[in-house]
Amino acid sequence: MTNNIKEKITVDLQEARDAGRLRTETIREIVKTAVSEVADEFQAGSSDLNNLVKDAVSAVVENCQDKGGEIKEEVTVAIEGALEAVNSKRHEMIVKTQSELKQIQVKLEHEEEELQQEVDGILADIKQTSQEKSDFIKDAISSAINTIQNSEEVTLLKKRYAQLQAQVAVIRANLAARYGGRSGEIQDYLDEAKTWYNQALPQPETVVTQVKEKHSQIENKLSAAGVAIAKKEDELRQSLRELLLATADLFKNQESASKETEVK
Structure with missing residues (x-):
């Protein structure tokens, strides 16, 4: 299986080189596509999956090593492409979970807003009932309410x-x-x-x-x-x-x- 991956990546890289379009983004997509085709067959975190990624990166190294010092960029995009492929399914689950969290957050914000409205109503009632008190008491209550509301x-x-x-x-x-x-x-x-x-x-x-x-x-x-x-x-x-x-x-x-x- 991993040999097939290396062969496919090697062939695709050569085709891209012959066509004059061997760019870093091309390398990333070649590795990502190749790994994606078989990554779903392995369990997340398994040694087989790890070997798959290593062989994919190795194929890029073997085909680009003639570039000398510039190979770092090719290796980087190869690793990124492989990781994007193996993480795609898990990323879908993350997106789903984050969507659920957003819904919970919206609900919490709504409940917090309702609570704040309830508190404001209570404070408004307190302020209203103080209207018959002396000016000294009204000022004290009004000041206390303003302090609470503008904490x-x-x-x-x-x-x-x-x-x-x-x-x-x-x-x-x-x-x-x-x-x-x-x-x-x-x-x-x-x-x-x-x-x-x-x-x-x-x-x-x-x-x-x-x-x-x-x-x-x-x-x-x-x-x-x-x-x-x-x-x-x-x-x-x-x-x-x-x-x-x-x-x-x-x-x-x-x-x-x-x-x-x-x-x-």
Whole structure:
């Protein structure tokens, strides 16, 4: 079986070379296609599956070793193509599980919103019943309610949660791009990241020039990643990698700025 894989990859690589189209993306697809044809026959994590991947990569090495120092890129795409193939079925299960998690998350958000509305109703009733009290009591109750409704701790927790969710969505987009995710799936993650990112934005009056520039960079990189989906795979991966690093840097800077504000 593995010999057949090596033979097929060797033949396909030679055909691509003869046609003058032996590029890194071609090598990745050749390996991915060859491994996909037999990967489903093996159990995930089995030694047979591991040997299949090693033989596929070995076939690329044997056919590209004459390139000398440049072979690293060919080996990299060969490994990526093989992993995309063996992980395709498992990735489908991951996508299904993530879809179920999104449904649960939507339900939780709905229940949290209902709870918040219930709390707001209770506070409104308390405020209403205080109208017959003295001005001193009314002011005290009104001040207490405003303190509860505008809790800085709750606001901070919500912002941190949105930041984490935005970063998780970007990470998932990167993983999907690397391990065979469809363009629609990657775009869903980018849209999700954009939604959470907007919720994580600080209030305009608290945004300094440096933070504004960082936010602008993130917005541009989100747009660039979306455009790159329709282009070459390497360009998409580079855009997503830059987005991942930029979001991590932005939220780290925001946290530092928040701490400095608290100290002052």
